[in-house]
Amino acid sequence: SWKALHFSERKKLSQNEIAQRLYQVMLDKESNLAVAADLTSCAAVLALAEAIGRDICLLKIHVDIIEDFTLEFIMDLKKIAGRHNFLIMEDRKFSDIGFTVSNQLGGGLYRIGDWADFVTFHGLPGSGIVEGLKTGMKNCSRSVACILVADMSSKGALTGPEYVSSAVKIAEEHRDDVVGFVTQTDLSSCDASFLRMTPGVNISAAGDGLGQQYNSPEEVVGRCADIIIVGRGVTGAADPAAAAAMYKTRAFAAYRRRVDK
Ligand code: BMP
Numbered sequence: 001s002w003k004a005l006h007f008s009e010r011k012k013l014s015q016n017e018i019a020q021r022l023y024q025v026m027l028d029k030e031s032n033l034a035v036a037a038d039l040t041s042c043a044a045v046l047a048l049a050e051a052i053g054r055d056i057c058l059l060k061i062h063v064d065i066i067e068d069f070t071l072e073f074i075m076d077l078k079k080i081a082g083r084h085n086f087l088i089m090e091d092r093k094f095s096d097i098g099f100t101v102s103n104q105l106g107g108g109l110y111r112i113g114d115w116a117d118f119v120t121f122h123g124l125p126g127s128g129i130v131e132g133l134k135t136g137m138k139n140c141s142r143s144v145a146c147i148l149v150a151d152m153s154s155k156g157a158l159t160g161p162e163y164v165s166s167a168v169k170i171a172e173e174h175r176d177d178v179v180g181f182v183t184q185t186d187l188s189s190c191d192a193s194f195l196r197m198t199p200g201v202n203i204s205a206a207g208d209g210l211g212q213q214y215n216s217p218e219e220v221v222g223r224c225a226d227i228i229i230v231g232r233g234v235t236g237a238a239d240p241a242a243a244a245a246m247y248k249t250r251a252f253a254a255y256r257r258r259v260d261k
Pocket residue numbers: 036038091149151152153154182199200201202212229230231232233
């Protein structure tokens with residue numbers, strides 16, 4: 001199964017340069033930790049990125065929650081990412097028809113396609129959404145790797161097994177551009193070239209009162225995650241850098257146990 005393969009083997013199976021870069025960062029830094037920097041000012045995101053950058057492979061942001069967004073902020077964030085060697089994922093969860101997502105990725109105020117290494121999207125609209133994202137990339141200076149939200153961590157999510165199996169087919173049909181999943185389940189029908197990222201990870205809470213459901217790093221890495229995504233477990237900690245270091249160590253140890261089995 002894909003779960004037993006080392007990240008270096010997975011990197012060889014991947015045909016996408018951005019995914020390969022992420023695998024290499026994970027190997028070089030011995031980190032399969034992504035942090036969700038869900039903070040609402042540019043300064044706060046930059047300060048967090050600087051504080052935890054050493055320990056993460058990926059920083060996930062929601063650009064539309066930042067109150068004072070500017071493209072200079074993105075340039076500053078990219079500098080920090082370069083210095084600390086991590087990639088950036090905009091968790092936009094594109095979910096509209098191809099025409100609309102092409103404009104949302106390739107234009108607008110945020111110009112996501114000009115700076116994000118990865119973007120997330122839902123399979124709900126059908127495979128035209130990937131064609132739309134590819135069309136949007138034509139207006140951008142570079143390509144972006146796409147991550148399909150297969151199923152969700154929240155209570156009562158409508159992403160049941162039938163939806164998930166139809167959605168992952170979209171990924172399999174667009175391997176050049178879709179390189180992985182946000183998932184809670186192991187998607188065993190999909191091969192080892194795809195990255196699996198799992199949010200809903202926190203060791204000090206079971207939920208957040210708004211439907212989020214948490215598990216430990218060990219639980220999700222054993223079940224389905226190559227990369228754990230931790231938000232408030234790090235951003236809400238008294239010492240975010242220490243929390244990131246702890247999640248990093250635990251998640252990578254769990255990965256090592258998984259591949260050594
Ligand atoms: P937290 O660890 O603070 O609950 O944050 C989780 C992050 O992962 C949020 O940014 C959220 O948007 C994202 N996320 C999630 O929680 N569940 C999903 O199924 C998909 C997500 O992208």
